[in-house]
Amino acid sequence: MKSFFIKIKSFFHTIEDNIAFYPALLSFIGFNFAMLMLFLEDEGISAFVIEHVPELVINNADTAKTLLSFLTGGIISIMVFSFSMVMVLLNQASSNFSPRVLPGLISKRNHQYVLGMYLATILYNTFTLVGIDPLENDKYQLPGFSVLIGIILTVLCFFAFLYFIHSISQSIQVNSILKSIYTKARNRLVMLVDKEREKAPSFPDTSDWKEYGSKETGYLQTFAAANLINICEEHDIQIKILPIPGGFVLKEIPIVKISKEIEDDLVEEILSNFNFAEGEIVDDNYALAFKQISEIGIKAMSPGINDPGTAINTIDYLTELFAIRLQKHDDTIITNDDKSLIFVNTVNFSELLYQVMVSYRTYCKHDMTCVQKLFLMIKYLLLQRTSNDNYHNSLIDEAKHLYDDAKANIGNEEDRRRIEQLYKSLPNKRD
Structure with missing residues (x-):
């Protein structure tokens, strides 16, 4: 079970640098929040708010639909503009600096959060609109509180847009890029x-060890060290990782040397702990x-x-x-209890x-x-x-x-x- 969670953590670390990861996650949260608010509306949350703070709630269906439609259209406009600015950023960074800096710019968390906030608010407003019945004249049946939440989220999107403009203008500066990489x-x-310890541990000669080839092609980014340590201790073996982390590995090219010959199932288990990617990540x-x-x-x-x-x-x-x-x-x-288990080429x-x-x-x-x-x-x-x-x-x-x-x-x-x-x-x- 511990091995499974370590692999999940390693997988998450790999995909979170994708520009679509956090926007997709926040969009999912926005959709579920809209469903929650529709449920609360059926439970009478708008009626409760109207009775206590009527000034905050819109009680006209046409006004609510018009306002939400207008605000959603505005968010779509600034979202398109924001995505366009991201493309300009990437194009200028590639032309003026180096294409290798693009993964670092794409994976900037603050930009992903802003884009995700846009998508989440659009989804929330859209499903809130679905819950408005234009023929219903009873103000207590209108999702007034949900509309209020939609307005607040839209205002936050506008502030996020201002922050996005400032942040992306800073990101394109060479000093900012260098500082981030550094x-x-x-x-x-x-x-x-x-x-590392003051004295580097020793590792035995590996010239006569058995080699095993990679099952994938790509850049070797990371490996689940904790899993490999457990495997080494359980099967009394030592492992030498041949490619330099970050290097490109071709399929069937030797990737590890193992101190003794092992069964195919164990080889598959060992190789499953290596993470490959198509880009280069400085964090790893x-x-x-x-x-x-x-x-x-x-x-x-x-x-x-x-x-x-x-x-x-x-x-x-x-x-x-x-x-x-x-x-x-x-x-x-890599050692455990003063025993050398894994040698990593660097x-x-x-x-x-x-x-x-x-x-x-x-x-x-x-x-x-x-x-x-x-x-x-x-x-x-x-x-x-x-x-x-x-x-x-x-x-x-x-x-x-x-x-x-x-x-x-x-x-x-x-x-x-x-x-x-x-x-x-x-x-x-x-x-």
Whole structure:
């Protein structure tokens, strides 16, 4: 039963990033609330309200139908406008920054809540209209209280629309996008660092272990670690997860290695704990943040945009993320009671740093402001505490690559002198 609930939780975490999830959920709530109010109207709630606060209740059927129809039409208009603004947001973000940031923008909770509120109110007003009989002249039989609730919900939708306009205008700004990506990655990294012990646990050699292929194709986002731990303990096995989380996995390509040969039913149970998606989610894989932030910086340096300021901002965010990554071990090993059970392949620091730096060296090596910022980033990171001394060696190697590229592409003597000073000022620089 515990395994079932863990899978449900993991599934919910996957689908809640869909732009239609919360609007659909709130629409369902709006429909059920309308049904509840129709039931309460049959129980005489409007008559009770009229007797105590008659000023709040509309007692004319034609007025109630006209008012609700007018308000519902207005909500539909602002909802269409809101959806249009979302499309504009996504188009501009894709053109000016990177298509990879779209999943993060789509999954913003506040926008989903506003769109869901529109749909819920439309459904509520529609079914309230159904409950109004235009031939009924008895004011106590009119759903006056339900109409009042519909008016209040509509007014709240108008305020939500104003908030939506403000929020979406902020969301399109590059600083807001960078901050959002950085925050998600930082939270994920801090959580992983906190889970690790000062000394990384060991894991046995897996060269002779049995491999098992994936049953699906897609991006490996997450896996139900608690379920896999229970399986390992119950069947006395150890598991090595071969793909790097966030990487694309093809069907039948080996996805796990297991310490001993097991039956097909157990293989199916193990593989069912892996969640695949068609997009990239930073919340589940911090390495994607380095890719997305660096792509925004590189896009800013393209001739069509030519915005070195944005590129420098991306380097600032990357500096902080790299500083946290220095505290994490390259190997991720999941243990239970000091016993190593699951080995998870992750991008090692050297490779992560190289992939980021090679992009900036390729597109920013001619820009002195970006080169200076990259040297300052490396200098700062060399002064930070690390979980592995080899991390500093990787930083020094990348500094040498940056120095060589910058000297080869910047011709001004003063600029070259400054580059020389920056390179020589790096702490613990190897000869």
